[in-house]
Amino acid sequence: MRRFWKTTAALSALTLSAACVPGDPVYRGFYMEAGTLDDPDFGSSIAHNAAIQSGEKQYRIDLASRFAAEVDTTVNFTFNSAQLGPEARETLDVQASWIRQFPEVRFKVYGHTDAVGSNDYNRQLGQRRANAVVAYLMSRGISRSRLEAVVSYGESQPLIVTDGRERRNRRTVTEVSGFIESHPTVIDGKYAAIVYREYVASGTAKTGLSSIKGSDFATEK
Template identity: 65%
Template sequence: MFKHTILLVLLVAVTGCAREVGSNRKSRENFGVASANNTAVHRGERDYVVALGKRFAKEVPTTINFAFNSARLDGQARAILDRQADWINQFPEVRFTVYGHTDAVGSNGYNRALGQRRANATVRYLVSKGIDRRRLQAVVSFGETRPVIDTPDRERRNRRTVTEVSGFLKRHQTLDGRYAAIIDRDYVESAVAQTTLTQAPEQQTITDN
């Protein structure tokens, strides 16, 4: 009996030592998530696409709107596309997708075709501004299926195209340097040295008269 008790104690001790001191399930899970995120960042391309997409949406309007049953670009649409083209031309390795949309008036088939004409018109204009057509090769029409405003009536905000970052032409070594610097630029520029020290007020010297 005494021998069995000693063996049981030793077994518990060995089993306990097999687990790292101070470890717990939550910390191991957090470490795993951090490691996966770190790997994804170093792998790069997917994260660069997401980050550049956010920058694009932050720095230029991504959406233009259309008149009812029309794929014609009005002056406001062309002005927005000029801004998009200026941004896109800064990143010659990046691909973009243009999504065409309509409102809910009309048949699904007609609206899908109309959304495609709007996307094509947007792409043609961007190409006219010097953007390589190969960078805009994915042109998609969602027709009436993804409204901004859910209504069966005419709605200008639903009659639109949306331009988004979709990837890179090919894998570039510059992704690990140049694009990292671009993406991190906001963080670097927002870093302002601060101090918690304040200058103490000058003490008045008291003298006897």
Template identity: 60%
Template sequence: MQISRRMMLLGLGGLTLTGCVTNEVGAKLDQTGHGAAQAHNLRIQTGELSFAQALGERFAAEVPSTVNFAFDSAVLDAEAQAVLARQARWIRQFPEVTFRVYGHTDLVGSARYNHQLGLRRARAVVDFLVRNGVNRSRLEALVSHGQTRPLIPTPEPERRNRRTVTEVSGFVRRHPTVMDGNYARIVYREFVESATWVRPNTY
């Protein structure tokens, strides 16, 4: 039986596509098995997973989103500043994306005092990100969840509860559709930057 030229080309094209794996610049290689990327794309195309959610997941995977504070303090120590410098670098890559910074406290002290302390912590983070090149209009400092969302439920002082969490909140301009070209432009920009060839040193 003779195979038509068209069927043969279709078969070869299918093999080529099957063997081709592409990852967005900066994205980790998907090790979950064939079809995971397709499932992810389907969730985005059907609206089940918005671009804001997808970017939020990527941000949380690529950059530490949390910094911690000393007791009764909103001062950023050296460790917190190092984390926030990484956040600022990541955030500057996506000028169309907005972020919220949530301030938290431990369970020591009154709810009213902790509310204000958490807000001071969130504002300290926003101020640091602004000083590191992020436009203030893209950042929002929110009041503390205080005693309602401790990581460690204890009435004692607990450093892990004294924290801020930075999260993707949306886009500068609300998008009526999932893909309106803005996100594609960002991906393309990153692709071009990553594809720049640097001549190695030769001796």
């Protein structure tokens, strides 16, 4: 019995020592300080907090909501095709017009497919569709540097869950992804001025018009 307990204790100690190595998350959680620089998510947390404190994240969300509300962000494709039809080009013309109003803002284009075909093929097809949208937006004067990334989800995120052909799943979606870091207006933290730029301009124009009318009336009197 004594030998049994000694063997069990030895095995337990060996298991514990094997588990408590520097790379083990439990070891790191107990024995390393919070926020240590070898934490791969630490930089992401800092960036997130900085964006919250500066207001950038909230304004990015506000701008993304406005884009989705004011513009059709989705274009659809025929089966097994990455060609843009007339309706898709018309939608992208409206997207490009909206995007040109905000030169400080970056966008992502996400490609999707229906479930017909293999996963690998559909990822490639989704990529081709996203590439086609990016190329068209560039032809309408949008800089490639502002189209931050082109992402393909293939068939993994269907709008309509079905194994068959479904046009609504064969799509791309354009979304606001962030601000251009080098832009001086953004660095100054004036995100609200970007988001509400045309509202301010329209209000200023009306104020100026009222002033002119007022002076005309004064002259006539």
